[in-house]
Amino acid sequence: MRRDGTWSSGPGTPNRRGPADQATVRRSNLALVLRHLREHGARSRSAVAAETGLNKTTVTSLASELLARGLIKETGPQYAGAVGRPGLALALDGSGVGALGLEVNVDYIAAFATDLSGRVLLDWRISFNAMNCAPERSLDELAKAIRQAINELALLGVTVAGITVAVPGLIDTTTGTVDVAPNLGWYGVPVGNVLSRADVSRDVPVTVGNDANLAALAEFTSGVAAGTPDLVYLTGEVGIGGGIIAGGRLLGGADGFAGEVGHVPVDPAGDRCGCGRIGCWETKVGLAVLVRMVTPERAYGTHDAVVRDPEERLAEIEQRRAAGDPRVNEAITEVGRWLGRGAATLVNLFNPRVIVLGGYFARLADQLIPVAQTELERWGVAGSIARCSFVASDLGFCAASRGAAGIVVERVLSDPTTVDIRASAMPAPEPATGESAADPPR
Incomplete structure (x- = not known):
C-alpha cells in the first residue's frame, strides 16, 4: 500500500490503482496515534503530526475520536517555545x-x-x-x-x-x-x-x-527479565508449562502448542503422568511431586476436604523446613536436580539467555537455583550454558x-x-477527506 492509501500490484503484473479501505486506514492511524502517546507521553497535535508523519488535519480528526472513546485526554497547554496561542496537549488516558x-x-x-x-x-x-x-x-x-x-x-x-x-x-x-x-x-x-x-x-x-x-509475555514486558529477547519461562505449578520468547517474539509453533515442556519424557522408569505417559518432566519437578514427598498425607488427589491454595502448601513446607524436617531439604534438592537436567535440554534447543522460574520455583529459588545451575552446567552444551542463568520471577502466581x-x-x-464511543461523548467525526496512511516517521 502506498502512503496515499492506494494499492499497487506486484512485479510483472499491470499496475492498478484503487482506493484502500478507508476504515482499515482509519483504524491503523488511530492505533498509531494511541501507541505514540503511550510510548512518548503528552504531545500537542502538531507534535504528533510531525513525529508520526500524519498531517495535522488527520491528527485532529483522530484525536477527536480517541477522546470520544475515552482512550486519551487533553492536558494543560504546551508552550515549548511555540508562537501564538498554545494548544492543549494530548495524553494517554484509558482510566475508564x-x-x-x-x-x-x-x-x-x-x-x-x-x-x-x-x-x-x-x-x-x-x-x-x-x-x-x-x-x-x-x-x-x-x-x-x-x-x-x-x-x-x-x-x-x-x-x-x-x-x-x-x-x-x-x-x-x-x-x-x-x-x-x-x-x-x-x-x-x-x-x-x-x-x-x-x-x-x-x-x-x-x-x-x-x-x-501468557506468563512468558508478562515476564517479557514487566518481569525480572523484561526486554530480554531470548528467554524461557517455567510455570512452577502442579503441571509444568513453558513459554518461550525467541528473538523478542513468543514461539507458538505450527498449531500454537509450542512450550509443552512438562511432558518431555525424562525418565522411562518414572511415574505415570496425568497425560497418561511415563516419566514426563513434570512428574519430577511439579509442585504435586514436592508436596507428596514432604507432606504425603496432604498430597494432591487425596480428596482432602480442605482446599489449599499453593501459597498455603508452600507455607507449610517452609514451616517444616524451619523446624528441621530432613525430608524438605532432600525433596527440594531432588527437584532441583531434575529441574537442571530438564532445563539443559531447553538451553540446548533454544539457547536462551535467561530461564525465569515462576510459581513455586520462585518461592524456593534460594535452594533450588544452586542445585539446578550445577545440573544445567553438567548436562548442557558448554558454550550456551555459560551465558544462561536461572532467575526467580517476582510476579508470583499471578x-x-x-x-x-x-x-x-x-x-x-x-x-x-x-472500545465503544462513550454515550456522553460527541459522535466521532467522519474520517478526514483524503486521510491516508502515515508517512514513515522521520
Missing part, C-alpha cells in the same frame, strides 16, 4: 477502560485487571479444587469470578474492553477451545463458547490462551493472569475501535 485477565488452574482461580496505562485495578486469587471437579463446575466458578471482577471494576467506573482466560493446556485459540488440559481433566472443552452462553461478558470479547505463554490482561491491552492498542 479495563483489561481483565483470569487463570483457572488445578487449585485456584486468579483475576488480574489493569487500565490502559497499566495501573493495577484488581489482583486476587481464590482457592478452588479444579482437579477434582467436572469441567462444567469449574466453568461455573470461572463465570462467577468473571462476574465478580466485572462488578468490582464497574464500582471503579471502569468498563471492561476484553477478557482473556489462561488455562494450563493445549488451546485452540481461534475457537477458545481447550483441546487437552491433563491436570484439569479437560478434553475438548469449549471455554469461550460456554462463557459467552453464560452471559458473563456483556458483549465483551472473550479469548483463551495457554497459561505459560503471572498468567497478568499476561492475559496484557493481551487485552495490546488488542485495544492495535484497534482502538474495539
Whole structure:
C-alpha cells in the first residue's frame, strides 16, 4: 500500500490503482496515534503530526475520536517555545477502560485487571479444587469470578474492553477451545463458547490462551527479565508449562502448542503422568511431586476436604523446613536436580539467555537455583550454558493472569475501535477527506 492509501500490484503484473479501505486506514492511524502517546507521553497535535508523519488535519480528526472513546485526554497547554496561542496537549488516558485477565488452574482461580496505562485495578486469587471437579463446575466458578471482577471494576467506573482466560493446556485459540488440559481433566472443552452462553461478558470479547505463554509475555514486558529477547519461562505449578520468547517474539509453533515442556519424557522408569505417559518432566519437578514427598498425607488427589491454595502448601513446607524436617531439604534438592537436567535440554534447543522460574520455583529459588545451575552446567552444551542463568520471577502466581490482561491491552492498542464511543461523548467525526496512511516517521 502506498502512503496515499492506494494499492499497487506486484512485479510483472499491470499496475492498478484503487482506493484502500478507508476504515482499515482509519483504524491503523488511530492505533498509531494511541501507541505514540503511550510510548512518548503528552504531545500537542502538531507534535504528533510531525513525529508520526500524519498531517495535522488527520491528527485532529483522530484525536477527536480517541477522546470520544475515552482512550486519551487533553492536558494543560504546551508552550515549548511555540508562537501564538498554545494548544492543549494530548495524553494517554484509558482510566475508564479495563483489561481483565483470569487463570483457572488445578487449585485456584486468579483475576488480574489493569487500565490502559497499566495501573493495577484488581489482583486476587481464590482457592478452588479444579482437579477434582467436572469441567462444567469449574466453568461455573470461572463465570462467577468473571462476574465478580466485572462488578468490582464497574464500582471503579471502569468498563471492561476484553477478557482473556489462561488455562494450563493445549488451546485452540481461534475457537477458545481447550483441546487437552491433563491436570484439569479437560478434553475438548469449549471455554469461550460456554462463557459467552453464560452471559458473563456483556458483549465483551472473550479469548483463551495457554497459561505459560501468557506468563512468558508478562515476564517479557514487566518481569525480572523484561526486554530480554531470548528467554524461557517455567510455570512452577502442579503441571509444568513453558513459554518461550525467541528473538523478542513468543514461539507458538505450527498449531500454537509450542512450550509443552512438562511432558518431555525424562525418565522411562518414572511415574505415570496425568497425560497418561511415563516419566514426563513434570512428574519430577511439579509442585504435586514436592508436596507428596514432604507432606504425603496432604498430597494432591487425596480428596482432602480442605482446599489449599499453593501459597498455603508452600507455607507449610517452609514451616517444616524451619523446624528441621530432613525430608524438605532432600525433596527440594531432588527437584532441583531434575529441574537442571530438564532445563539443559531447553538451553540446548533454544539457547536462551535467561530461564525465569515462576510459581513455586520462585518461592524456593534460594535452594533450588544452586542445585539446578550445577545440573544445567553438567548436562548442557558448554558454550550456551555459560551465558544462561536461572532467575526467580517476582510476579508470583499471578503471572498468567497478568499476561492475559496484557493481551487485552495490546488488542485495544492495535484497534482502538474495539472500545465503544462513550454515550456522553460527541459522535466521532467522519474520517478526514483524503486521510491516508502515515508517512514513515522521520
